[in-house]
Amino acid sequence: MKLYDTLTGEKREFAPLGVEVKVYVCGITPYAPTHVGHAMSYMAFDVLRRYLEFRGYRLRHVQNFTDVDDKIIRAATSQGVATPQLADRYIEEFLEDMDALNILRAHVYPRVTQEVPRILEMIQALVEKGYAYHANGDVYFRVGRVSRYGELAHRTLDSMIAGARVEPGEGKEHPMDFALWKAAKAGEPAWGSPWGDGRPGWHIECSAMAYHYLGPTLDIHGGGQDLIFPHHENEIAQTEAFTGARPFVRFWLHNGLLRLGEEKMSKSLGNLVTVREALARYSAEALRLYFLSSHYRSPLSYTDEGVASQERALERLRAALTPQDGSPSAAALDPDPYRQRFLAAMDDDLNTPQAIAVLFDLARAINRSREEGADVHRAQNTLRELGAVLGHSFTVAQPRDVDSSPFIELLIEIRGELRRHKQYELADRLRDRLGSLGIVLEDTPRGTIWKRERAAS
RNA sequence: GGCGACGUAGCCAAGUGGUCUAAGGCGGAGGUCUGCAAAACCUCUAUUCGUCGGUUCGAAUCCGACCGUCGCCUCCA
Numbered sequence: 113m114k115l116y117d118t119l120t121g122e123k124r125e126f127a128p129l130g131v132e133v134k135v136y137v138c139g140i141t142p143y144a145p146t147h148v149g150h151a152m153s154y155m156a157f158d159v160l161r162r163y164l165e166f167r168g169y170r171l172r173h174v175q176n177f178t179d180v181d182d183k184i185i186r187a188a189t190s191q192g193v194a195t196p197q198l199a200d201r202y203i204e205e206f207l208e209d210m211d212a213l214n215i216l217r218a219h220v221y222p223r224v225t226q227e228v229p230r231i232l233e234m235i236q237a238l239v240e241k242g243y244a245y246h247a248n249g250d251v252y253f254r255v256g257r258v259s260r261y262g263e264l265a266h267r268t269l270d271s272m273i274a275g276a277r278v279e280p281g282e283g284k285e286h287p288m289d290f291a292l293w294k295a296a297k298a299g300e301p302a303w304g305s306p307w308g309d310g311r312p313g314w315h316i317e318c319s320a321m322a323y324h325y326l327g328p329t330l331d332i333h334g335g336g337q338d339l340i341f342p343h344h345e346n347e348i349a350q351t352e353a354f355t356g357a358r359p360f361v362r363f364w365l366h367n368g369l370l371r372l373g374e375e376k377m378s379k380s381l382g383n384l385v386t387v388r389e390a391l392a393r394y395s396a397e398a399l400r401l402y403f404l405s406s407h408y409r410s411p412l413s414y415t416d417e418g419v420a421s422q423e424r425a426l427e428r429l430r431a432a433l434t435p436q437d438g439s440p441s442a443a444a445l446d447p448d449p450y451r452q453r454f455l456a457a458m459d460d461d462l463n464t465p466q467a468i469a470v471l472f473d474l475a476r477a478i479n480r481s482r483e484e485g486a487d488v489h490r491a492q493n494t495l496r497e498l499g500a501v502l503g504h505s506f507t508v509a510q511p512r513d514v515d516s517s518p519f520i521e522l523l524i525e526i527r528g529e530l531r532r533h534k535q536y537e538l539a540d541r542l543r544d545r546l547g548s549l550g551i552v553l554e555d556t557p558r559g560t561i562w563k564r565e566r567a568a569s
Numbered sequence: 570g571g572c573g574a575c576g577u578a579g580c581c582a583a584g585u586g587g588u589c590u591a592a593g594g595c596g597g598a599g600g601u602c603u604g605c606a607a608a609a610c611c612u613c614u615a616u617u618c619g620u621c622g623g624u625u626c627g628a629a630u631c632c633g634a635c636c637g638u639c640g641c642c643u644c645c646a
Contacts, residue, residue: 336646
């Protein structure tokens with residue numbers, strides 16, 4: 113299996129260093145509802161995880177919550193709640209959203225507020241080694257000490273300064289130096305430290321947590337492309353300076369960003385669709401199919417038509433899984449060539465668009481073979497199995513509420529009687545009226561089936 | 570200004586030197602089935618890959634220029 117590594121800029125054969133694959137994925141800063149851009153990112157890493165496990169690897173997945181930060185403090189003050197309460201609320205929401213999207217939970221979700229002692233240890237060590245220095249209650253990382261600084265972003269320190277948007281910063285020796293520890297302002301959450309009360313800077317928490325939960329070398333570190341610089345660049349600098357071991361990360365994986373209209377979807381720009389809004393309109397599977405229909409490293413635009421079209425596409429895959437009736441009279445359909453193609457696609461840096469194309473090919477083959485009377489049970493099992501690798505179940509997620517089901521079935525029964533007596537006008541009226549209420553009827557050789565149409569407009 | 574990515578059918582999106590007269594999905598057209606529908610199935614729907622040059626026996630795929638879009642350089646998945 114090959115994975116594209118941002119650091120080297122090439123696809124390389126992947127194998128974990130030890131018995132388990134060590135995966136760290138950057139989590140969220142919980143101060144606002146989860147949006148579909150997060151969903152896309154975590155879905156990409158969900159598929160990575162499912163595929164690695166499918167390939168027989170054991171895996172340990174750590175994902176942080178940055179639950180102390182300027183934006184959290186600001187949001188908490190403006191809403192008149194304490195920062196831990198605000199963070200807790202959004203963390204809970206985030207986990208619920210991930211569950212709703214069928215994204216597997218990480219094995220560990222460390223939080224900055226619970227890791228401060230370890231973060232302080234790391235900062236202290238960096239100061240002792242000369243990689244960091246103290247200035248007015250802040251502690252900064254000395255970027256100039258790291259000759260490779262900029263290697264992940266493929267930039268040099270000089271070229272970054274030429275960009276000119278660097279703020280000098282009071283106590284900084286070098287404009288690109290970044291804070292490991294920030295002195296507390298009045299009323300802010302703070303912890304004691306050798307440099308006075310304060311809180312961790314933005315990047316150090318990931319270094320400390322990754323080191324503590326996974327060790328000095330990670331097999332895979334993931335996140336959105338917007339984290340490459342400065343966040344991940346700084347993680348490399350901190351961790352390698354601290355451990356003295358190289359490389360900190362063997363494979364850097366970054367997903368392309370979701371756009372809304374012409375711009376990246378982001379909290380700061382305010383152009384976003386929350387996961388809850390999306391799930392109110394579309395099924396989780398349609399959203400998943402939409403995201404996976406594009407390669408994880410490519411940017412993708414979120415559009416209603418796009419997700420809606422996947423809702424219809426999904427119906428085709430589900431239809432291919434409807435049970436076969438009658439006993440097969442022809443040779444069974446052999447799904448192995450499809451399986452091979454699926455694996456080849458996934459082995460090539462998780463080429464989910466191609467893998468999905470294989471699933472549609474297999475679905476078509478199943479439908480065709482079934483009409484010809486061939487045994488499709490094995491092929492259907494393969495479709496189900498490969499779908500599950502992508503996190504799909506293809507089950508008719510019918511919000512079949514107990515209240516109306518018996519009545520709908522009664523109406524269908526009566527319509528059946530009408531049809532038997534060739535009272536088609538009345539029968540069609542029933543079907544039309546149910547249709548306008550969002551209930552779709554289909555007359556099949558096995559009888560009439562119904563399903564609820566998802567409102568999509 | 571610096572660094573990087575991308576531009577493939579009506580829409581979305583794979584493919585990155587010959588198997589490509591380019592996968593798959595949505596949409597569209599015709600047909601089979603059906604009381605009529607729906608679903609399913611079959612057939613068709615880019616001789617062409619932003620534009621212009623170049624390299625090569627051969628390019629959507631490599632190189633150059635140009636046009637356009639986006640990302641990072643500041644918080645961000």
